[in-house]
Amino acid sequence: ETGVTQSPTHLIKTRGQQVTLRCSSQSGHNTVSWYQQALGQGPQFIFQYYREEENGRGNFPPRFSGLQFPNYSSELNVNALELDDSALYLCASSVWGVGTGELFFGEGSRLTVL
Amino acid sequence: GDSVTQMEGPVTLSEEAFLTINCTYTATGYPSLFWYVQYPGEGLQLLLKATKADDKGSNKGFEATYRKETTSFHLEKGSVQVSDSAVYFCALGGFRGAQKLVFGQGTRLTINP
Numbered sequence: 312e313t314g315v316t317q318s319p320t321h322l323i324k325t326r327g328q329q330v331t332l333r334c335s336s337q338s339g340h341n342t343v344s345w346y347q348q349a350l351g352q353g354p355q356f357i358f359q360y361y362r363e364e365e366n367g368r369g370n371f372p373p374r375f376s377g378l379q380f381p382n383y384s385s386e387l388n389v390n391a392l393e394l395d396d397s398a399l400y401l402c403a404s405s406v407w408g409v410g411t412g413e414l415f416f417g418e419g420s421r422l423t424v425l
Numbered sequence: 426g427d428s429v430t431q432m433e434g435p436v437t438l439s440e441e442a443f444l445t446i447n448c449t450y451t452a453t454g455y456p457s458l459f460w461y462v463q464y465p466g467e468g469l470q471l472l473l474k475a476t477k478a479d480d481k482g483s484n485k486g487f488e489a490t491y492r493k494e495t496t497s498f499h500l501e502k503g504s505v506q507v508s509d510s511a512v513y514f515c516a517l518g519g520f521r522g523a524q525k526l527v528f529g530q531g532t533r534l535t536i537n538p
Contacts, residue, residue, distance in 0.1 A: 416469040418466075
C-alpha cells in the first residue's frame, strides 16, 4: 500500500511569487485535505477536495486554491506569497464518508518565503 | 467554534517516567478525538483515537479516555522511552460527516536516558 507522498519537500520563494505543491493520495483514498503548519503550531485546515471539487474550506484567503485530479492526486496553489505563508504544508488523504475522521498525512512540503 | 487546548510544553522526562499530556476541547455535537504524533523529520501519524464518550483509545503503551463530562482526552503512558520523543497533537473531528480535523498547538516531549 502506497502512502501519501508530497513534492517538493523543501522550497524557497520570494514575496509576491506563486507556488504549487503536489500530493498523491494513499492507494484507495478519494479525498484530499491540505493543512498549513506554522513553526511551533498545530496544523490549520486549508481545504478539502472530493470528486474534484472543493468541499469545505478553512479561514484562508482566495489566493490559496487547489485542484484534485481524476486519479485523486491534488495540488495546492498559493499566489502573491507573503512572508507569513512560510510553513510546513501537509496533505492528508482519506475515504469520503467512511470511518471516524481519521486522516493519513504525508511528510509535508516546507515552504520558506523570503 | 470548535477548538482544542493542549498542555503547554516542552515536556522533559527521564526514561521510565509516567507521562500525562492534558487535552481539553470545545465542540458542538459529538466529535471523534485523536492523538497524532510527529517524530523528527516525519509527517503526522495517528497514535490513537476514540469515537464516543467513555471510549478508551490505546496504542504502543499510550492511552487516552474520551471524557465528555470534562471535555477532555488526556494522553498517558506508564513508562516512557527515549524513542517516544516527538511532538504530540490532540485533535477533534469526524463529526457532522466532515473529515476536517481541528488540532491543538502540540506538545513537544523529550525523554532523556
